[in-house]
Amino acid sequence: MEIYLPIAEMSVHWLILLGMGAAVGFLSGMLGVGGGFLLTPLLIFYGIPSEVAVATTASHLTASSMSGAIAQWRRKAVDFKMAGVMLAGGLVGSWLGVFLSGLLRAAGQSEIAVSAGYVILLGTVGGLMLNESVRTLLAARAGRSSAPRHQRQYAWVRSLPGKIRFRQSRLYISVIPPILLGVLVGFLSAILGVGGGFVIVPAMIYILRMPTNVVMGTSLVQIVFVTATTTILHAADNYTVDIVLAAILILGGALGAQFGVRMATRLRGEQLRLMLAVLVLAVGLRLLWGLVATPDDLYSLAIGGS
Amino acid sequence: MRIALLAAILCLAATAAGAEDLVSGLSQDQVEITSNYTGTDIVVFGAIESSDNTLSTTGRDVVVVVRGPNANMIVRRKVRIAGIWINRDSMRFGGLPTYYFVSSTRPLSAITSTQMLQRYQIGLAAIEPQSMSTHVPAKAEPYRLAAIQERANAGLYAEKTNVEFLSYSLFRVRVPIPATVPRGEYTAEVYLFRDGNVVSAETTPLDVEQxxxxxxxxxxxxxxxxxxxxxxxxxxxxxxxxxxxxxxxxx
Structure with missing residues (x-):
């Protein structure tokens, strides 16, 4: 049951990879996240070189976000104007990220930078999510409602120049915050192989104050194009996209997501969020351990260079 | 190539003296890495032709070396900085074999001298890069050893004593080609030693391709x-x- 991956240049058990894709697809279908933050570390733990894992996960995310984006588009829950503005930033961020990951690879710091980036990202996001979901659960137990307080935009967001109207989102705001958000997400996708949904969705709700019904669809459309760009740039600059690996993961992910979506209807939202928070923190801790534990072998070998 | 030439001259000299000669071959001259490739063994076999069949087998040794294509390698050393292990010092080696397998009838040190092994680059200890990023060999030494160890752990460097003699003159060696081998032109070198000196040698190319x-x-x-x-x-x-x-x- 082994298959040879032409770009990663190694033999793998394709059923294990299909299972990984399915497990991540299941969780992402259930929890409503892209799952890149789980898939990339899983591939690295399995032994796929980190730069191949990052680049290939980007193409997996294109596929999984695509099916979500189409579903949202049918419900007319996409603000294409907003997605376009964020994408403009996303392309710049993606290019910066691909450029930086090439530099890191040449300096031999790729593995460490990817791990450290994940530890920071997952630690922050997981901590915030855990904090929020524990509070919600406690509030529910005490019988209080925890509906989000609706607020007006932050003063600094309102004071920025270059305002345009986003009809679908019923917003009249500066283009600067969405562009910066796009840059951040594009950068994360290129350097860490995450779609960035778990960064962008809260930011769209709490910073841009977009109505929640269009947030999901708009972020998915944006993620489709940013991860597609990242895939192309990684393939062109670093030759690190493994199309065979991508096909296996995408297939597994599509299968898993079907079950995940069905499972989600049986669980409560707060429970799902708590599970997601614990999962995010667990992956972050495992990666942190890899950075601080004394390695078995202090030396490492890389082929290539001049 | 230079080694092969030198060996060929030695070989000619040996036959002229009417002593022993070597013929060898491979079970296959090409290894193809396909989608279900999980590693394979190739067999290097050969015979020793001798004008005098009464020559003793003691003092007679066969050494088989299979080399992969050369590549540049960077060895990095991790250092703990603020609690985190980070790659800091590194050494660049130009032209180290990506694959190296040596097998002999007896342990190499029992066959011949260290100088001889180094001249022919036989044995893991004798693997030397063609160039390196320092002029101080002592500084490069731990990195060279680490590179050899890394490749050995990955199953890509090995030193064995599994040359089997099937008769007085026929011998064979199984050479493992694991799934992780790099593509390229390989060579299989067979050396015949008599009392610590190379009396005959042969080189056969082997192609490893996806x-x-x-x-x-x-x-x-x-x-x-x-x-x-x-x-x-x-x-x-x-x-x-x-x-x-x-x-x-x-x-």
Missing amino acids: SGFERRIYRFAHRSPLVYGLAAVFMAMLFGWLSSLIVRQQV
């Missing part, structure tokens, strides 16, 4: 990377679209 589908993909990715990237994205979008159709039918 074949079929894998090879086409690898070429595609490296020759037209932009089109390859677009193809990967097209595939991903197609899959995404298809799975959204399936979801819609079920709902």
